[in-house]
Amino acid sequence: MVRLLDVCKVYENGTPALSGINLKIDDGEFVFLVGSSASGKSTIVKILTSEVRMSSGRGMVNGYNLNRIKRSKVPELRRTIGVVFQDFRLIDKKTIYENVAFAMRAVGSSPRMIKKRVPYVLQLVGLDHKMNVYPNELSGGERQRVAVARAIVNNPTMIIADEPTGNLDPKMSVEIMSLLEKINELGTTVLVVTHEKELVNMFSKRVIAIDSGRIISDRTGGYYQNDRIGGLHRNETL
Amino acid sequence: MKLYNITYFLREGVTSIFSHRLMSIAAMSVIMACLLLMGSFSLVVANIENLLGDIEKKNQIVAYVDENWEYEAGNLGVYVQETEEVPEEVTEETEEISEEVTEETQEEVTEEILEEISEEISAGEVDANRDETQLINALEERIGKEILKIQGVDECTVTTKTQALEEFRKDFGEEGEILNGIEERNPLRHRFTITLKDIENTQSVADELKKIDGIAKVTARNDIAEKMMEVSDVTTLVCTVLILILVLVSVFIISNTVNITMFNRREEIAIMKMIGATNSFVRIPFIVEGVLIGLAGATFALLLQWAIYDYVIVEALSTLAFISSVPFGELVWDIVKMFYGVSALVGGLGSVITLRKFLKV
Numbered sequence A: 001m002v003r004l005l006d007v008c009k010v011y012e013n014g015t016p017a018l019s020g021i022n023l024k025i026d027d028g029e030f031v032f033l034v035g036s037s038a039s040g041k042s043t044i045v046k047i048l049t050s051e052v053r054m055s056s057g058r059g060m061v062n063g064y065n066l067n068r069i070k071r072s073k074v075p076e077l078r079r080t081i082g083v084v085f086q087d088f089r090l091i092d093k094k095t096i097y098e099n100v101a102f103a104m105r106a107v108g109s110s111p112r113m114i115k116k117r118v119p120y121v122l123q124l125v126g127l128d129h130k131m132n133v134y135p136n137e138l139s140g141g142e143r144q145r146v147a148v149a150r151a152i153v154n155n156p157t158m159i160i161a162d163e164p165t166g167n168l169d170p171k172m173s174v175e176i177m178s179l180l181e182k183i184n185e186l187g188t189t190v191l192v193v194t195h196e197k198e199l200v201n202m203f204s205k206r207v208i209a210i211d212s213g214r215i216i217s218d219r220t221g222g223y224y225q226n227d228r229i230g231g232l233h234r235n236e237t238l
Numbered sequence B: 001m002k003l004y005n006i007t008y009f010l011r012e013g014v015t016s017i018f019s020h021r022l023m024s025i026a027a028m029s030v031i032m033a034c035l036l037l038m039g040s041f042s043l044v045v046a047n048i049e050n051l052l053g054d055i056e057k058k059n060q061i062v063a064y065v066d067e068n069w070e071y072e073a074g075n076l077g078v079y080v081q082e083t084e085e086v087p088e089e090v091t092e093e094t095e096e097i098s099e100e101v102t103e104e105t106q107e108e109v110t111e112e113i114l115e116e117i118s119e120e121i122s123a124g125e126v127d128a129n130r131d132e133t134q135l136i137n138a139l140e141e142r143i144g145k146e147i148l149k150i151q152g153v154d155e156c157t158v159t160t161k162t163q164a165l166e167e168f169r170k171d172f173g174e175e176g177e178i179l180n181g182i183e184e185r186n187p188l189r190h191r192f193t194i195t196l197k198d199i200e201n202t203q204s205v206a207d208e209l210k211k212i213d214g215i216a217k218v219t220a221r222n223d224i225a226e227k228m229m230e231v232s233d234v235t236t237l238v239c240t241v242l243i244l245i246l247v248l249v250s251v252f253i254i255s256n257t258v259n260i261t262m263f264n265r266r267e268e269i270a271i272m273k274m275i276g277a278t279n280s281f282v283r284i285p286f287i288v289e290g291v292l293i294g295l296a297g298a299t300f301a302l303l304l305q306w307a308i309y310d311y312v313i314v315e316a317l318s319t320l321a322f323i324s325s326v327p328f329g330e331l332v333w334d335i336v337k338m339f340y341g342v343s344a345l346v347g348g349l350g351s352v353i354t355l356r357k358f359l360k361v
Ligand SMILES: Nc1ncnc2c1ncn2[C@@H]1O[C@H](COP(=O)(O)OP(=O)(O)OP(=O)(O)O)[C@@H](O)[C@H]1O
Pocket: A011, A012, A013, A015, A016, A017, A035, A036, A037, A038, A039, A040, A041, A042, A043, A044, A195
């Protein structure tokens, strides 16, 4: 669940990243966030995970008030969100199993729970046969599947993937998107940030377009077109 | 905290230490040096204190009796009379009687003495011993009592010049015979050895002693104690400064070691935070690392300290014959507490300093 109301972000060095963002994502939705480079997509993600604080506006994520959240409560908020990055961010000296188990240990799960859950999640992403392999022995697509496994292992209510397919070839990209779609079907909210037009158009999902820190379009089931704003119908989201 | 978390923290801490061995060894060495200095210093201080305690016990004032002081038979009489305890509240009537009684006693005693003297004339050595006992009694009575009245005096023992000469002879050992002719004109004096309740009173007691009739000279050996204290003050200052510097260096090096670990693990840290690990969960392995380095340093330092103490300090002190050293066993628990306490603190502090710089988000 995401609610952003008139959110602005100006970075400390004076760079304006977001201006007047209104955004509403309900539990169980699958949403693409699209836009050209430097349009502010990653900034939105960072605000949602409380990695950066908004300059003005109001925000709510999974029941946590972004304006009032205490530093000590941020880990709690983050446990409700699983994040996947373009560069995978796996620990090279840990095996696949250990990479996923590490995420569970970091939130204080017991070894017994870890032993039960990790193989299940790895099976879900189709990597249960490569549990004891190291990340550099895997293809990019496989690595990203490990990252997805790690993101879902702690049962978050929402997955945020920031350009998860940026380093992958088209076939692998589709694979990852399908995986995320599958996870969404199992009940998890999914927000995918991307600027890959073709990929977005292959899935009939809600697409939010952002440009220069403003939402320029928000429509469901349509295609994402980068050219004209006029040709798109803009939904009121709040 | 759950057991599996504790084992996780320990495992992580140990892994980091081994992952950059050289730096860890450097950190351990500095801590070790710091602790060794601290330990050696406190062991020396313990020995100095022990020694001062000895001196304090031995701290005695010697009061020499005037050569011209002599006791006559009359003196002895007074002595006997006074020891005869006369109740203070005596009526004038009984006083006369008691005077008679004491006169009688006095006469008896004088008779006794006369008898003794005649016996002594025939009995040679016994003769001398009698004289000696009487002399001691007289000294105790006339001077010793006065000394004991002085504030701060604990005990006082008398040594006659004959006894003193005897001691002297013992000191000379086999060469004692060179003293043979000297008895005729014994150059030594009778003396009182006064033990003080507290070393602080030395001066005032010495002053009071000089006022007593019959005391010619007073020597106090307070100067030794003062010298020792001065020395230990200087050592304390120098060691404190050195220890402080080494503690700072230790904290700095540990802080750097932990910094390296944090750099090596920056990705892991970022991932942990992204996943929602609490700050303490992220930090504890680093603190464990710092503390473990400290404790390892302390363990090596303890063993080395033991060796150093037994082979160096004790040896060195034993060359100064008058010094008795404290055995390591008596001090070991204080050293153990100090070493592990300080090293854990230094290790923890080193980690915390580094952690405070990072992990802000
Ligand atoms: N930490 C930061 N400090 C200052 N300015 C920043 C910071 N992060 C991002 N920006 C600026 O904010 C703007 C939005 O950046 P953001 O990363 O959100 O873009 P993006 O849409 O994710 O782009 P991309 O598709 O290239 O990832 C950019 O102009 C960027 O230079």
